[in-house]
Amino acid sequence: MQLSRKVLRTVAAPAVAVLVAGGCAPGTTPGETSPTATPPKTGTAAPLPTRPLELETAYEQVIKRVLPSIVQITTGQALGSGIVYDTDGHILTNAHVVGAATDFQVTLATGGKPRKARLVSSYPPGDLAIIQVENKNGLTPATFGRSANLKVGQIVLAMGNPLGFSGSVTQGIVSALGRTVTGERHAGGGAATIASAIQTSAPINPGNSGGALVDLSGQVIGIPTLAAVDPNQGTAPGLGFAIPSDTATDIARQIIHYGRVVNSHRAALGVRVGTAVDAAGNPVGVAVGSVSPGGGAAKAGIRPGDVIVKVNGTSTPTAGALSQILATLKPGDKARVELTQPDGTRSTVTVVLSELPAGG
Numbered sequence: 001m002q003l004s005r006k007v008l009r010t011v012a013a014p015a016v017a018v019l020v021a022g023g024c025a026p027g028t029t030p031g032e033t034s035p036t037a038t039p040p041k042t043g044t045a046a047p048l049p050t051r052p053l054e055l056e057t058a059y060e061q062v063i064k065r066v067l068p069s070i071v072q073i074t075t076g077q078a079l080g081s082g083i084v085y086d087t088d089g090h091i092l093t094n095a096h097v098v099g100a101a102t103d104f105q106v107t108l109a110t111g112g113k114p115r116k117a118r119l120v121s122s123y124p125p126g127d128l129a130i131i132q133v134e135n136k137n138g139l140t141p142a143t144f145g146r147s148a149n150l151k152v153g154q155i156v157l158a159m160g161n162p163l164g165f166s167g168s169v170t171q172g173i174v175s176a177l178g179r180t181v182t183g184e185r186h187a188g189g190g191a192a193t194i195a196s197a198i199q200t201s202a203p204i205n206p207g208n209s210g211g212a213l214v215d216l217s218g219q220v221i222g223i224p225t226l227a228a229v230d231p232n233q234g235t236a237p238g239l240g241f242a243i244p245s246d247t248a249t250d251i252a253r254q255i256i257h258y259g260r261v262v263n264s265h266r267a268a269l270g271v272r273v274g275t276a277v278d279a280a281g282n283p284v285g286v287a288v289g290s291v292s293p294g295g296g297a298a299k300a301g302i303r304p305g306d307v308i309v310k311v312n313g314t315s316t317p318t319a320g321a322l323s324q325i326l327a328t329l330k331p332g333d334k335a336r337v338e339l340t341q342p343d344g345t346r347s348t349v350t351v352v353l354s355e356l357p358a359g360g
Contacts, residue, residue, distance in 0.1 A: 055155075058216050062157060063169055065218040069142035070109040070211055072161040073117070073131070075101040081160035081211030082106065082131070083220060085252055089136040091117065092252050093210030094225055094243075095124045095192065096183070098131060106133050109159075109167035121255045125264065125356055127183065127192035127225055128248055130255040142212060145219030147198065147244035150174055158202040158224050158240075160211025172202030172238065180327050181241050182320045183226045191320060195266070195327035197241040198222045204240030213242040221245045267329040267353040269302070269337070270295025275318045276307050283317040285309040285340060292354075300349040302339065309346075310338035331355040 069084045073093055080097030084090075091106060098104070098119055105114035115135045122129040133139070154174045162168050176199035182191050200213060204224045213222035222242030230236050254261050276287040285307040291298045302308075308316050312335055316322040329335060331353055338348045 059157070059171070062214060062216060062218045063159070066142060066157075066159060066212060066214050066220070067109050067167055067169070068140040069220075070159045070161075070167060072107045072109070072164070072166050072207075073097055073210065074105040074107070074114070075099060077101075079161065079164055079207055080209040081207065081224075083142050083210070083212050083223070084139045085130070085256075086141050087136060087139055089117075089133040089139065090120065090252070090256055091131045091133060092223070092248060093129050093131065094223065095122045095127045095129045096225075097210045098122055098129045104131055106131070107166065108138075109161075112138075121260050123251055123255070123261045123264075125192060125266065126247065126251055126261075127194065127243065128223070128251045130252055142220045143218060144245050144249050145215060145217065145221045147196075147221045147246045150177060150198065150215075150221055150244075152177060155216055156200055156202055156221070157214045158200065158204055158208060158211065158242075159214060160208035160224060162203075162205035162207040164207055170203040172200050175199040175201050175238075179241060180324045181226055182323055191323070192225075193320070193323040193327045194225065194241065194243055196244050196247065197226075198244055200224075200240050200242060201238040202240065203237065204242075208240075219245075223248050264356045265330070266356040267326050267331050267333060267335075268295075268356040269308075269322075269326065269335070269351055270297040270354050271302060273308070273319050273322065275320075286316050286319050286322045296351040296354050297337075300337070300351040302337065302349065302351070305342045307340040308337055309340055310336075312336050326353070326356075329353055 071082045071091060073080050073082045082091040082093035085092045102119040104117040106117045107114045115133045117131045117133040120130040120132050152174050156174055158170045179197040179199050180195050181197050182193045184191060204227045208224045211224050212220045213224055215221050222245055224242045226241040228236040228239040251261055270292040271288050272290040273286045273288055275283050276285045278284050288304050288306045290304055291302055311325045314325055333353045335351050335353055336348055337351050340346055
């Protein structure tokens with residue numbers, strides 16, 4: 001089945017089947033910052049096992065090492081997963097997991113009572129967010145690896161809370177690298193587009209969102225985010241996508257340091273758009289609703305009512321298709337934009353791309 005025939009769905013789950021209980025230490029003041037918090041750890045890859053028994057032992061060791069860093073996040077309407085980022089209580093997760101909520105319940109995979117948490121900031125265009133728990137006692141930050149060093153065929157484990165089954169682990173490989181994928185629209189933001197996504201065969205189910213994709217060295221190399229669904233056959237097994245750890249840690253550092261994303265590293269035309277359809281309801285291009293004053297599109301002469309039909313020679317039948325093309329470009333790049341004007345005439349303009357703001 002081709003990817004183009006599938007719908008990419010975010011994988012948060014309804015807030016049901018939460019099966020965690022236990023006790024933990026009392027909380028601290030909301031928003032309190034510890035001056036002794038340790039930064040997220042990074043590491044180097046360990047030698048990989050070569051025999052079946054060694055591989056089984058490696059799985060056991062990785063799970064034992066990483067699972068204490070995985071949490072379940074509940075908003076009241078949905079649940080998802082998160083990763084302990086540092087000892088100051090910051091949890092890295094997906095923007096679609098937090099949605100429009102600002103307060104959460106966080107439960108460690110190792111058990112204990114739910115802990116209160118608050119939103120620090122969400123970045124919907126990249127589907128990432130940081131929340132912070134009040135009670136920081138006993139948190140185990142994960143070690144993040146370099147996703148830039150990944151190779152197709154590497155064995156990976158996905159850890160999270162599918163359907164509320166806390167601390168679940170699935171296994172697969174890195175199936176492909178460098179994908180550009182767009183998910184569904186969700187509460188708290190539009191449809192996020194992920195550049196350089198990691199494709200994995202490790203099963204990703206509702207509730208896995210925001211968890212960890214981990215290599216056999218016990219390093220987090222991705223954030224499971226999307227699962228492919230065939231409109232005719234349902235969920236496509238073994239076809240999931242994760243945000244690269246290099247992207248996730250960059251956004252996390254910005255949010256923790258500045259309280260928001262200050263540099264998205266992503267390109268924008270400087271327009272607000274929607275998908276244009278013909279009389280039969282078929283998508284025919286991207287309709288420009290508004291143009292940012294002084295932006296690249298405005299300077300190139302793009303106006304509200306224009307329909308973008310191609311960028312750099314690639315057709316843009318939908319707003320999602322346009323987002324995917326822009327995700328492969330950088331601020332400052334020049335893009336050839338082919339337009340259809342309201343009177344039906346066609347033209348091509350060159351736009352100097354700006355930076356996508358944190359709000360999209």
